[in-house]
Amino acid sequence: MQHLPIIDGHNDTLLHLYLHERGGGRSFFEQSDSGEIDLPRARIGGMGAGFFAIFVPEESGMRPPSADDVILTDDGYTVPFAAPIDFNYARATTIAMMAKLFRLEAESAGQLKVVRDIAELTGAIHDGVLAAILHIEGAEAIDPDLDTLEVFYQAGVRSLGLVWSRPNGFGEGVPYRYPRTPDTGPGLSDAGFRLVAACNRLGIMLDLSHLNEQGFWDVTKISNAPLVATHSNAHGICPVTRNLTDRQLDAIKESDGMVGVAFDVTMLRPDGWLEPDTPLGVIVDHIDYLVERLGIDRVGFGSDFDGASIPTELKDVTGLPKLIAVLRDRGYDEPALRKLTSENWIRVLRQAWHDG
C-alpha cells in the first residue's frame, strides 16, 4: 500500500528521549521497542512531519504526571492540579530539549529537518526528510516581557501552547477530570493576552489544547489566527476536561482553524477509562464527529505519541497505516484522506505563519 505522507500535530518524543537519556536511553536513529517514534519507525508509518513538543516535566523526580496521580470519584476520576513550574528551571530545561532537537538534526545527515516555513515543510516531505515543527507545550519558559519568545522564534519555534494542564503566568490549563467540562477556572492574565498578540504578530501558531474554556474564549476575543487544538477530541463522545465542547468546535470552524485528533485512550473512550485495549474504530468515531461538526477541511491527526496511552492495536507510529485502513473502510476516499493526513495542517500553518 502506498503511504500518504502524514503530518502529525503532536508528539512528546523529545521528552521521552530526554527522560530516558540517563538510563542509557534509545537512539532516535535506530529502530527501538522503547517509545513510539524514532526515525526508522516514522518512515515505516508514513510520518512525513510532526509537531515536536517541548514539555517541561515537574522538577521533583523529572517525571510527567502518570496514572498514579489519578483519584477515583463516584462518577469518574480527577487528577489534582500539577504544581506551577519555576521560570528559571523551565527556561533551562526548554533550552536543553531544544538543543537536543538541533543536535539530532545535525547528526541526522539530512534525514531530519527543523522546518520554519511552508516551503521547508513541504520540501522536506517531498524529499522524504522527516520535518520537525518546533512546539512549546506550556509557556513557563517565557518571561512576562516576552524576550524569550522573540529568541525562541528566531531559534525556530513555530507553535506554542499557552499552558499545559497546570497554571502559569499566562493562563490556566485544564486539570484532568472526567466527566467534566473544560470550564474549570479563570481565563488569561494580562500577560496571556499580550502573549497571544505577540504570537499573532510573529507568526507562531497558537495551540489551544490543554487551555481551559475561559482561556479559550479569551483567545477568541483577540486572536486573528485560526483557532487550533493540536491534540484534543470531541467532548460529545468522551466528556473529559481535555476535550472540546460543541460550542468550542463551532468557534474553531468559524475561524477556519482545525483539531488534531489525539490517540490517548482516556480522551477517546466514552467511559474515559485508561484501557489500551481500545479499537481503532473509536479514533474514527471522533474523526467522524469532528468532520460532521467542522467539515473535512478542519480535522487532522494529533497523536500524542510518546506522551499518552495509545490503543495497543496501534502500538506506535508504525501503526498509522492501520488507522488509515480503518478510515478507508469507513468511507473516507483519497482526497478526504489527503486532507486529514496533511493538507489541512499545511493550510492552517500557512495562515498562522503568514506564509503565502
Ligand SMILES: [Zn+2]
Ligand atoms: Zn499534551
